[in-house]
Amino acid sequence: MSTNIIVDDNVDSFKLSLVGESSNFNTLIKKLGKKSNPTQYKNVSELLNSKQRSSEVVILSEEKITRKAIQRITVNRPLAAIAVLVKINSRKNFPHGNNHAITFVDQRMSKNAIRINLQCALRVAEKRNRLQSLEAFLNSHSDATCQTLKTISESTWTATVPANYHDMTKSLLRLMQRIGVNRVLLVSSTDTGQVLTYESCKDVNSVNVEISNSKNLSALNKLTQSVSIVNSTEHAHKLGNLTDSPWAYAMVFKYNTPAIEGNELQQSFLVSFRQDLEGFNKNEIELASIMYSIIGLGLQKVAILNYNHSAARDWSDTFDSISEPLSIINKRYEIVRANKAFSRAVGKHITKLPGRKCYSLFSQRNSKCKNCLPISKSISSIPIKVDGRRNQKFYVWSYPIKTSNREVQRIHFYRNISVEHQLTTTLIQSERMQAIGDLLTAVSHEINNPLTGIISTVQVMLAENKKNVRTELYEDLQEIENSALRAVQIIDNLLGFGDNSTDSACSVEEGISSVIKFSKSSLRSIDLELDIDKELSDISVSRSSFQQILFNIITNASNAMSANGNLKILAKNKESSFIIHLEDNGKGMSKKTIQQIFEPFFTQKNKGRGTGLGMVIVKDLVNRMNGSIKINSTLGTGTSIQLQFPKTVEA
Amino acid sequence: MNILIVDDEKSITRALNRAFSRTGHVVTTANNGSSSISLLSESSYDLLLIDLIMPDLTGDQVIAWAIDQHIQLKIVLMTAYQDQKIDEISNSKKVSAVFRKPFNDVFALVKEIEAIA
Known part of the structure; x- marks a missing residue:
């Protein structure tokens, strides 16, 4: 199409980007004038490094026309309309000297389509050369030009107009109406085509449209129509033979529509008119020729876009129906596109995903995930494990997308393995617990023997010193006996992880008081606040389990507190349960620590001081008592632990 | 009562010795299975208080030997282990009682054993 069409004053939204040797554009720039800028x-x-402008027409000079160049622009600037400038220097075809033709191209067009486009452009340029007054003519019809351009330009980036045969026909008719054609013959080979055509024509009143079935072409001897539009090459030839008239210009556009009910339907459009048509002068006919070639290009483009669009929609529907996240990643780890499940997994709208780094979106990381191979190299189909949002775990499979001429892309398939991960963790945990259990059994038996010796000896010594009850020795011996007996109790709890069936019962109040008595030495420098509901003296609990729970928590609390330690113990009676609330003002714990607190062998105490089993035992005993435990802690300010037990559990 | 106490844990035999002695019994102690066998073959006792798990001969091996030798005496077993074997042994008519270690009160143990004898 000719250069001055593009810079029509009414098309103000266009920004022109010219790519190639600037000398190639001299003529064009001169013609465009300063306004086009x-x-x-x-x-x-260089173009791709510049900022993207939405309504952009990128014109490549001839030497830059390569499929790769066009692809790069299409991929990186999806909103740009791409055109190529072709130098026409054939004296034979173009007696008026060197000229340029511009045609819009699309990466999605087949090679053949680009070739056809270029041929069309050349032919358009040829016409233009022949018509001295065409430029003036085009200017006087700037509205129509504009409309035509819009059809093309809009189709370039919206793929919605004209969307189907119906609209295309309508657009053609409108255009003809604008350029003054008032009689049209439409030929369709199918009844559906006729109905469609008829429907299309209803809106365009001022054009006198006759619709004919292609089967009756032979009956069209008396052609009075100015313009005939038929939908196959065959029909065009037939029509030509019938009328036996010279065709000024005829063009057939073929495209494949998406399969309809399994049958691929090949549509051809012929735009044709006769040079000696009544009521038209030569210039008008030439103009129409140009218009048709433009619109033809537009139609072809639309058809292709339509095809791609519906194919793309099929694909995106398919993608979106998959409930696992999927994404296409380029070699810079940027998301090219992703499905709805991916958008849900990362908590961002689907339109906000392209261009973002996959690792930052999915795993909130600053660099690629561990074990993720470079996009261009990885051929492995072994999934890697990545963390998603909200502690979710995913496996990611990465498959290369095999396209010969595109930059390397990969499709990433994510599978949520949080549940499996949880199960595995639980399994490992329970295996670990089993191992601990075995170890504890062995160890505690070994300890029980010397303990038996200690207890028995101390009891014998106490018996031997009965006369000296008031002496310090006697009290010391009592202390040893108590400690040894408590050790027995602790081992009992460790053993079996508290087979508390033999546990005796005591009241909640008694349980708390006895533990405080046990813990006197560790609570020596700590301010203790105690508030126990009176009703709780009637509620009974498993004595040693309850004591053990409180003892372990209080030991931890006293270890966490330094000077000015304050420990609150509240026991509240509820309808069907009771709550024990223990709150210290110690050093507190981080979130990470709280998560680890129930893990066996996790300890914050100095090496050799803690077993890392205290809270494990607490949790086990609480579970056995059908209770629950909640921990709240802030690093630096203290920890509060709330225990809740049902009253039904009575020893 | 003439008692033979066998346990590889010396503090236990020592404490039990004193506890039983205080209540007027005659106590002999051994700290392994083989020496208990020599003691049993040399002298006669009213009661054998024996630990189950010991390094050389186990309590039940000693008991089996004593039964085999038709040595007449009451047998009381003590153990720190929970094992199916204990149930088997305690069900045998030859063993009067099984006590689990540790004992919370050694004098209560003495009284129970006196009741058996």
């Missing part, structure tokens, strides 16, 4: 780039890379 094009930006020039030496090569495609």
Whole structure:
């Protein structure tokens, strides 16, 4: 199409980007005038480094026309309309000297389509050369030009107009109406086509449209129509033979529509008119020719876009129906596109995903995930494990997308393995617990023997010193006996992890008081606040389990507190349960620590001081008592632990 | 009562010795299975208080030997282990009682054993 169409004053939204040797554009720039204000780039890379402008027409000079260049622009600037400038220097075809033709191209067009486009452009340029007054003519029809351009330009980036045969026909008719054609013959080979055509024509009143079935072409001897539009090459030839008239210009566009009910339907459009048509002068016919070639290009483009669009929609529907996250990643780890499940997994709208780094979106990382191989190299189909949001775990499979001429992309398939992960963790945990259990059994038996000796000896000594009850020795011996007996109790709890069936019962109040008595030495420098509901003296609990729970928690609390320690113990009676609330003002714990607190052998105490089993035992005993435990802690300010037990559990 | 106490834990035999002695019994102690066998073959006792798990001969091996030798005496077993074997042994008519270690009160143990004898 000719250059001055593009810079029509009414098309103000266009920004021109010219790519290639600037000398190639001299003529074009001169013709465009200052208003167009094009930006020039030496090569495609330079263009791609510049900021994207939404309504952009990128014109490549001839030497830059490569499929790769067009693809790069299409991929990186999806909103740009790409055109190529072709130098026409054939004296034979173009007696008026060197000229340029511009045609819009699309990466999605087949090679053949680009070739056809270029041929069309050349032919358009040829016409233009022949018509001295065409430029003036085009200017006087700027509305129509504009409309035509819009059809093309809009289709370039919206793929919605004209959306189907119906709209295309309508657009054609409107255009003809604008350029003054008032009689049209539409030929369709199918009844559906006729109905569609008829429907399309209803809106365009001022054009006198006759619709014919292609089967009756032979009956069209008396052609009075100015313009005939038929939908196959065959029909065009037939029509030509019938009328036996010279065709000024005829063009057939073929495209494949998406399969309809399994049958691929090949549509051809022929735009044809006769040079000696009544009521038209030569210039008008030439103009129409140009218009049709433009619209033809537009139609072809639309058809292709339509095809791609519906195919793309099929794909996106398919993608979105998959409930696991999927994404296409380029070699810079940027998301090219993703499905709805992915958008849900990362908590961002689907339109906000392209261009973002996969690792930052999915795993909130600053660099690629551990074990993720470079996008261009990885051929492994072994999944890698990544963390998602909210502690979710995923396996990611990465498959290369095999396209010969595109930059390397990969499709990532994510599978949520949080539940499996949880189960595995639980299994490992329970195996670990089993191992601990075995170890404890062995160890505690070994300890029980010397303990038996200690207890028995101390009891014998106490018996021997009965006369000296008031002496310090006697009290010391009592202390030894108590400690040894408590050790027995602790081992009992460790053993079996508290087979508390033999546990005796005591009241909640008694349980708490006895533990405080036990813990006197560790609570020596700590301010203790005690508040126990009176009703709790009637509620009974398993004595040693309850004592053990409180003892372990209080030991931890006293270890966490330094000077000015304050420990609150509240026991509250509820309807069907009771709550023990223990709150210290110790050093507190981080979130990570709280998560680890129930893990066996996790300890914050100095090496050799803690077993890392205290809270494990607490949790086990609480579970056995059908209770629950809640921990709240802030690093630096203290920890509060709330225990809740049902009253039904009575020893 | 003439008692033979056998346990590889010296503090236990020592304490039990004193506890039983205080209540007027005659106590002999041994700290392994083989020496208990020599003691049993040399002298006669009213009661054998023996630990189950010991390094050389186990309590039940000693008991089996004593039964085999038709040595007449009451047998009381003590153990720190929970094992199916204990149930088997305690069900045998030859063993009067099984006590689990540790004992919370050594004098209560003495009284129970006196009741058996």
